[in-house]
Amino acid sequence: MSEKEKTAQEQQENVKTQKIDIKKLVSIVPPASELKRRQKLLREKRIRIKYDDGLPEGAAKIPKDLAKMLGISDGDKIEIVVAGKKKFVFTATIIDETGTNYVYVYPAELEEKGVADNSIATLRKYSGT
Secondary structure: OOHHHHHHHHHHHHHHHOOOOHHHHHHOOOOHHHHHOOOOOOOEEEEEEEEOOOOOOOEEEEEHHHHHHHOOOOOOEEEEEEOOOEEEEEEEEEEOOOOOOEEEEOOHHHHHOOOOOOOEEEEEEOOOO
16 A cells, blocks of 8 residues: 555544534524524504694504504504503504604594593504404
8 A cells, every 4th residue: 555545544534533513513403492483473562642633534654663563564454542442443654764652643533532642552453343
């Protein structure tokens, strides 16, 4: 055997005897909790109501982030509940505003029922029931 063949054979033996680092192999496999996790879609969210006289009757403007969280798209019906008793249905209009928990609504119907500007309410997608 020549020296080249001997060194090649030794290198092959070294590769066989070296242990494969399991941490490197496992790092590419996501943990079971990540595989089971699903994006949780919120059903409702507490928000503040702001009056906007410039809106058409029965309309509400919702920030894009809030609409995405609740699964609301432009033109969907939304339900706003104040104090668990007073329910109002509006047509949603998505606006580009981000990071706010304010929903802008047409005030006439709310003022009739005694709901003040900047009131806390619950917002959800209207189910029709």
